Amino acid sequence: MKIVIAGGTGFLGRRLVRRLVAERATVCVAVRHPEQAQNALRAAGLDGVTVFRADVRDQASVTAAVAGADAVVNAVSAYVEKSGVTFEAVHEHGAETVAREAVAAGVARLILVSGIGADPGSGSPYIRARGRGELVVRQAFPGEVSYWRFPWAPGHHFDIVAALLLGLFLGGFGGFLSAIQEWDRRETKFNETLDELTPKAVLPS
Numbered sequence: 508m509k510i511v512i513a514g515g516t517g518f519l520g521r522r523l524v525r526r527l528v529a530e531r532a533t534v535c536v537a538v539r540h541p542e543q544a545q546n547a548l549r550a551a552g553l554d555g556v557t558v559f560r561a562d563v564r565d566q567a568s569v570t571a572a573v574a575g576a577d578a579v580v581n582a583v584s585a586y587v588e589k590s591g592v593t594f595e596a597v598h599e600h601g602a603e604t605v606a607r608e609a610v611a612a613g614v615a616r617l618i619l620v621s622g623i624g625a626d627p628g629s630g631s632p633y634i635r636a637r638g639r640g641e642l643v644v645r646q647a648f649p650g651e652v653s654y655w656r657f658p659w660a661p662g663h664h665f666d667i668v669a670a671l672l673l674g675l676f677l678g679g680f681g682g683f684l685s686a687i688q689e690w691d692r693r694e695t696k697f698n699e700t701l702d703e704l705t706p707k708a709v710l711p712s
């Protein structure tokens with residue numbers, strides 16, 4: 508059972524990698540920075556995970572990454588647009604490229620990690636790209652496809668520091684403690700949701 512996780516070093520991706528390795532799946536991650544991925548995986552004791560250099564904006568790299576996979580998870584994210592990275596390129600066209608290349612490779616199951624409120628008609632470029640991403644994947648992938656829309660959890664250092672400072676600013680030490688509890692609660696919920704979805708969507712029944 509070979510599973511390719513595009514974005515497998517991210518907040519969500521690395522949790523999923525750990526979960527699937529524990530299920531004895533053959534796991535590959537596809538990211539733009541394979542050296543960083545390799546180091547992070549080694550540090551986490553996950554040396555058996557294969558790393559591909561792939562960018563969802565580059566079709567050939569995606570073709571190589573998904574070859575031979577039973578399931579593909581697209582957990583790539585772009586939260587800000589900068590230097591050639593646009594929401595449209597990653598969340599719409601990139602999602603379509605992953606879906607098309609998965610079809611060409613005969614992949615049975617595809618999981619698109621999308622965003623809450625994804626809406627192809629939204630005025631927000633981010634929400635619109637997420638909505639259009641879901642649409643193009645639905646059109647491109649005829650097999651079993653799941654769309655995951657997770658509640659937000661503070662996964663990045665910046666988010667965590669911002670949440671704690673905001674709590675401190677608004678509520679003093681009590682607000683700071685509340686922010687920690689809220690952060691913990693959200694992360695727990697995030698992990699529970701991932702645990703619940705993973706067997707059904709990624710692993711064969």
Ligand SMILES: NC(=O)c1ccc[n+]([C@@H]2O[C@H](COP(=O)([O-])OP(=O)(O)OC[C@H]3O[C@@H](n4cnc5c(N)ncnc54)[C@H](OP(=O)(O)O)[C@@H]3O)[C@@H](O)[C@H]2O)c1
Nearest residue numbers: 514516517518519538539540562563583584657659660662
């Ligand atoms: N974190 C949350 O609270 C949360 C909540 C709801 C939904 N989500 C969704 O979960 C998904 C993953 O989010 P995350 O927070 O885990 O993201 P993240 O921590 O920012 O990680 C992003 C991952 O995508 C890879 N990546 C970025 N651009 C890429 C590209 N063009 N081609 C290939 N790989 C690329 C990154 O590795 P490289 O930089 O090496 O390429 C990294 O592995 C997103 O769809 C996000 O909307 C997250």
